[in-house]
Amino acid sequence: MIGNTTHRFNNTTMLSVSRVEAPNVVTSDELDRRLGDIYERVGLRAGLLERLVGIRERRWWPDDVSFVEGAATAGAKAISESGVDPADIGLMVNTSIGRTHLEPATAVAVHDAIGLPPSCQNFDVTNACLGFVTGMEIAGAMIDAGMVDYALVVNGEDSRAVQEATIRRLSGPEITAKDVMAEFAAFTLGSGAAAMVLGRADRHPEGHRIVAAVSRAGTEHHDLCTGDNGVMTTDLKGLLDAGLQLSEDLWVEAADDFDWINGMDRYIIHQVSQVHTDALSSRLGIDPERVPTTFPEFGNIGPVSVPFTLAAEVDTLSPGDRVMLMGIGSGLNACCLEIAW
Secondary structure, eight states: OOOOEEEEOSSEEEEEEEEEEOSEEEEHHHHHHHTHHHHHHHTOOTTHHHHTSOOOEEEEOOTTOOHHHHHHHHHHHHHHHHTOOGGGOOEEEEOOSOOSOSSSOHHHHHHHHHTOOTTSEEEEOOBTBTHHHHHHHHHHHHHHTTSOSEEEEEEEEOOHHHHHHHHHHHTSTTOOHHHHHHTGGGGGBOOEEEEEEEEETTTOTTSEEEEEEEEEEOGGGTTSEEEOSSOEEEOHHHHHHHHHHHHHHHHHHHTTTOOHHHHOSEEEEOOOOHHHHHHHHHHHTOOGGGOOOOHHHHOBOGGGHHHHHHHHHGGGOOTTOEEEEEEEETTTEEEEEEEEO
16 A cells, blocks of 8 residues: 555644635626537537536636735735734745746745735745645644744635636637537636635644644646646546545545544535535545535635635634545645644
8 A cells, every 4th residue: 555644733723714706707607608609519518517517607807906916815814814913924835826927936926915024935836726735734844843933825816817718729610529628627717815824823722723634646647637827628537536536545544543534524625516526525425514615606716715615614613623624636636634623
């Protein structure tokens, strides 16, 4: 057995988690209308986004707002809600998939927009849709090691560019139904932002303890979903099957150390579609009533989706509740992270 990688945290707590909704609503009906001629030409039926995937709408940022500004807004909001002095933030990790440039890091633009101090180390971490959870792990490890007292993890994503580019590309006369389905996942994406402040548990007994994280890699599947700012191609069935198997392998081996099947009050899973949510819940034996969803109204916001969904659940959680964050990113990498509320 290859086994899983387990990280236990000793002194890291979550002080706040915030989300920012992109304001422009784009319905699946609207995308279907824009794709109508393409569907007719290649012999596909409209309605798959809502009927099969379960996504009624998603959000776009306005023309004059970038995902960087969204991430900065979420970061500033999380800091304000945490009660931490911005001058005390020692680390900021940007986990956005989106990139303004290859160099410098997007983190520097977010750091500047928030107005974080020069003493705040900042950098990008990318791990596809698992990126935010990975950023939490890194920040927690640095807090546990005593390198920083407070850390901010941020993420902003923008689906508009890739969706508009995909519509233009699929309008070509040579496009087939197979081509449309290979790029169909691009239309499930959404825009939004989220952020989280982590700190030392010994200074903040009111916080929500980060307990442990378990991860597993299946990198033989790194070609199943690839993308950039203009195109996203996905083997839909291959990605679903491989992701379910990787998640099950992680889950089964983690059971030796953690009672996660029946012990959680919430399972905050990466938001992809109704098909993925139902399949993962069934495969892992998770009670679907404990799996909140945001994809019907907001789509798949990439790494934003886990903290975005968690932020919506904060007011429904009580001290003593146990929360499981469950992320999986193209590549493939998977991680489960427990928070003691």
